[in-house]
Amino acid sequence: MAAESNYLLEINQLTVRYHGVPPVEAVDGVSLQLKKGESLGIIGESGCGKSSLVLGIMGLIKHGGVEGDILYQGRKLNGLPEKELKKYRWKEIAIVFQNSLEVLNPVLSIKEQIGEPIKTHTQLSPPEIDQQVIKLMEMVGLDPRRRHSYPHQLSGGMRQRVLLAMALSCDPKVLLIDEPTTALDPLSKNEILQLLQKLQKNLGYTMVVISHDLGVIKKLTARVMTMYCGRMVEAGMTSEVLKNPLHCYTRGLLNSSPNLFKYKDLWGLEGELLSGASTAGCAFYPRCCQGEENCGRAKPALKYVAIERMVACHKGGIENFLRAEGIHKTYRLKDLEIKAVQNVNLEIKSGEVIALVGESGSGKSTLAHILAGVISSDAGRVSYRNEMVHGRQVTKMIGGMQIIFQDPFSATSYRMTVMEAVKEPLDIIKWGGKKEREEEVRKALQLVRLPVEPGFLNRHCHGLSGGQRQRLAIARALVTKPKLLIADEVTSMLDPSTQANLLRELKGLQNRHGFAMLYITHDLHLARKIADKVYVMYNGEIVERGLSFEIFENPRHAYTKQLMREALRDWV
Secondary structure (H helix, E strand, O other): OOOOOOOOEEEEEEEEEEOOOOOEEEEEEEEEEEOOOOEEEEEOOOOOOHHHHHHHHHOOOOOEEEEEEEEEOOEEOOOOOHHHHOOOEOOOEEEEOOOHHHHOOOOOOHHHHHHHHHHHHOOOOHHHHHHHHHHHHHHOOOOHHHHHOOHHHOOHHHHHHHHHHHHHOOOOOEEEEEOOOOOOOHHHHHHHHHHHHHHHHHHOOEEEEEOOOHHHHHHHOOEEEEEEOOEEEEEEEHHHHHHOOOOHHHHHHHHOOOOOOOOOOOOOOOOOOOOOOOOOOOOOHHHOOOOOHHHHOOOOOEEEEEOOEEEEOOOOOOOEEEEEEEEEEEEEEOOEEEEEEEEEEEEEEOOOEEEEEOOOOOOHHHHHHHHOOOOOOOEEEEEEOOEEOOOOHHHOOOOOEEEEOOOHHHHOOOOOEHHHHHHHHHHHOOOOOHHHHHHHHHHHHHHOOOOOOHHHHOOEHHHOOHHHHHHHHHHHHHOOOOOEEEEEOOOOOOOHHHHHHHHHHHHHHHHHHOOEEEEEEOOHHHHHHHOOEEEEEEOOEEEEEEEHHHHHHOOOOHHHHHHHHHHHOOOO
8 A cells, every 4th residue: 555645746766777788877866756746857867867767667677777766646666467457557757758759650641649648548449539639639739630640641749749638648647858949949949938838837737847947847847867877966046046047067057058148159068978887986076167176075965055945065166256345445546545446246157158248447457456466455255265365375376266467468477488477376375396387388378379389389478479478378377267257358458369369269268167157248248158156336336237148138227238239239
């Protein structure tokens, strides 16, 4: 007899392992609970275990093993004889598969395929089944006359509706939907999404939606979980997770989505997902921007870090690298008092790109210099990785903070050679020996695509072009392997072609090496192509902040609106 449960569907420590040499662990200890009428989205890269999870729930894993508990209304389903399990498939739990051409039988008519589950689970006569098929086709927006057609005679959107009609044929309480809009054109995709929203509202079934399309997840689900290498790494309310991801992997998925960041250059997560690979530690560690050696030793537990928010990370989620609180700076020139920075609060998390925008004279560079310890503030405090910043201590360390100044010609001494200019930060902190420092210089120069031949290394800085000088400044900043880079108008003095190449190079370096970046600019075209978040500065104050797509698509402050109108008038 089934134990009484508050959940319609409950999954406890589910593991799906496919046979092979070596065996592939597609799902690794996933748990979830769903009540009647709830909607859950599952996101992750291809190969993360999403489809294996729903196939495991349906009992359709044919060449592998399933461990853990799958409970429907308190009754354990996995382990039941196939004859017993069939009583639950389609009637209680149904699935909408992602590839209609592979799933639908090419030699059976649409009527036969939609009617098959009805015939299996009911005692209806053939004429009654035909009437039920007609009703289902009308429900999903298909002309009932097409029930005599074959799958190849229907469009992709029509076939997707057929799969949905099949899944709904026995009025299931749980509907599992695997990539419902894959390969559909925008019009068909939107029609399917509207149909799914309408049907869930009218029929009240519990829904699990698997998709790598975050627009689909946003529209169809109230809760979402992120999977990586078969493990759940984050879970929470969909609106909160999409706005404020707490795991570096989830953030990477969001930042790669053209649905959310329409104008930004798309950069996928660096590295590859090792599908089915079993690891003792955090599976995401090799690709994580804040990973440390101990992350690879033990599997992080999925823990609550806030109300309705769970994350599996040894650091409790995305680490806060820099925090500025109540920063003030006033310059006094005889009788003139200039409030350059007024009560500024700012946060930069590991691996994210923040754009600080505003017109010239708004206080952006002054704030940058305060954050880097170049100048002191009159009030407020700056902390780096939860340690108070005093002077330039964080710029005098490996893995600290570095700043790239606006003017490449004044940023480096023209008397220095290329080798001397890039090596100077290592000389100051007395890192390694001479040969080790010179080797690091060569690595840094190669990162920014500058030559490392002796002739170039011994060239004096005044013999370089503006673009070369700016690349040299970036190499000088990167030689200490910073976790946070402040780039202050680094392309403003360059021609458009050099500017584009340099900015793409800098963003590529940030994506590959995972450092956080504060990109300061008055050019909104550049900001919206690289930024995850935007801070808007006006007369020394931060007047607006938020996700870049929110700021650029729906600015709220009057100054931000004016800035957008002036800067983007030819583009929006």
